Amino acid sequence: MRELFFPELRFYRLHKMARAIHLDSGLRKRFREDPESVMNEFGLTEEEKALVRSKDPVKMFNEGVMPYAIFYLIWEAEGWIFLPPEKQTLYREQPAVGPRGL
Amino acid sequence: MSSHAPQIILQPKVSDEYVAQLAKVHAALMNIGERIRRKGVETLIVFGSDHMETFFLDNYPQLLLFTGESSSAHFGGREVSIRNDTELATHLLYSLLDQGFDVSFSQEMRLDHPFASPLYWVLKTAGDIRVIPFHVNSNVSPRVTPKRCYQLGQAVRRAIESYDGDQRVAVYGTGGLSHYPGTPLYGKVDVEADQLITRKIVEGKGSELANLTSKWLDETGNFELRTWIAALGAVGDVPGEILLYERAYHIGYCVAAVDGV
Numbered sequence: 001m002r003e004l005f006f007p008e009l010r011f012y013r014l015h016k017m018a019r020a021i022h023l024d025s026g027l028r029k030r031f032r033e034d035p036e037s038v039m040n041e042f043g044l045t046e047e048e049k050a051l052v053r054s055k056d057p058v059k060m061f062n063e064g065v066m067p068y069a070i071f072y073l074i075w076e077a078e079g080w081i082f083l084p085p086e087k088q089t090l091y092r093e094q095p096a097v098g099p100r101g102l
Numbered sequence: 103m104s105s106h107a108p109q110i111i112l113q114p115k116v117s118d119e120y121v122a123q124l125a126k127v128h129a130a131l132m133n134i135g136e137r138i139r140r141k142g143v144e145t146l147i148v149f150g151s152d153h154m155e156t157f158f159l160d161n162y163p164q165l166l167l168f169t170g171e172s173s174s175a176h177f178g179g180r181e182v183s184i185r186n187d188t189e190l191a192t193h194l195l196y197s198l199l200d201q202g203f204d205v206s207f208s209q210e211m212r213l214d215h216p217f218a219s220p221l222y223w224v225l226k227t228a229g230d231i232r233v234i235p236f237h238v239n240s241n242v243s244p245r246v247t248p249k250r251c252y253q254l255g256q257a258v259r260r261a262i263e264s265y266d267g268d269q270r271v272a273v274y275g276t277g278g279l280s281h282y283p284g285t286p287l288y289g290k291v292d293v294e295a296d297q298l299i300t301r302k303i304v305e306g307k308g309s310e311l312a313n314l315t316s317k318w319l320d321e322t323g324n325f326e327l328r329t330w331i332a333a334l335g336a337v338g339d340v341p342g343e344i345l346l347y348e349r350a351y352h353i354g355y356c357v358a359a360v361d362g363v
Contacts, residue, residue: 066154
């Protein structure tokens with residue numbers, strides 16, 4: 001993977017759509033109701049469409065989607081930002097390994 | 103210097119603890135505004151970093167000064183408007199170019215959460231001040247190096263010192279501290295890294311933060327420290343004060359102040 005926050009050229013349309021959804025609440029509502037038509041308007045490739053349909057932020061990140069586009073599509077458009085902390089965070093502390101028997 | 107997370111304005115009521123933490127952040131930001139007013143600051147230069155909101159990948163600037171008359175942000179149901187100090191902004195632009203910083207400029211641009219989140223609270227108490235927004239790219243790679251950000255701050259100071267006007271000027275960096283938005287690490291906060299940063303500020307060793315690498319900033323979720331480093335370059339190595347540090351579920355919230363000399 002390239003440097004964190006590098007906008008991969010092959011995701012240009014996805015990034016453009018994610019930003020537009022972030023900035024325009026009307027478009028965000030339309031995306032929630034009919035994501036396929038919004039993806040077509042922005043001309044997403046099949047690879048981009050599959051990632052958006054997955055609604056899987058880890059998969060998107062691992063494929064190289066820009067983290068802010070992921071934030072706009074998942075935390076904002078899917079409303080994660082208003083969920084309880086444990087439902088919207090992905091990172092989990094590793095439990096400390098104590099001595100056996102404790 | 104302070105955090106700028108969108109939640110500072112959106113105020114999602116995700117837990118009682120978080121609501122209480124945000125109230126402390128708001129109070130600390132209004133405290134900064136009061137300090138600005140007490141010191142008679144007339145112009146505030148704000149180093150903030152766009153997140154692919156104001157700008158997009160059709161034309162993405164590394165450094166950009168706003169030289170237009172006024173701007174506003176509409177965000178989370180709130181509006182934040184600023185009036186620019188256009189003469190000083192234009193002087194800054196010329197001076198920085200003379201000093202070897204090829205800064206872009208804009209006379210018409212909307213603002214977004216990196217500026218609006220803290221300014222919404224700071225401007226409540228700061229009085230009638232002018233604001234010069236200065237974009238320092240921290241969030242779209244490739245980005246300005248931390249060392250260059252520090253040098254930029256030093257050059258901004260020289261530009262202000264060479265200005266004919268007599269207005270009192272303060273600088274502000276927005277962003278951070280540790281957070282990992284949009285990544286599988288969202289929810290991690292590198293408190294140790296944040297403590298290293300706040301200790302340097304308290305000790306008046308901001309110049310040492312310029313030696314942090316971009317890699318370290320990314321690994322510790324502190325990539326937005328670039329804007330703080332620029333502000334510290336302008337104020338110089340004088341001891342600062344941490345008004346607030348709160349480890350929230352998604353970020354290390356921090357508000358800090360340094361009295362420049």
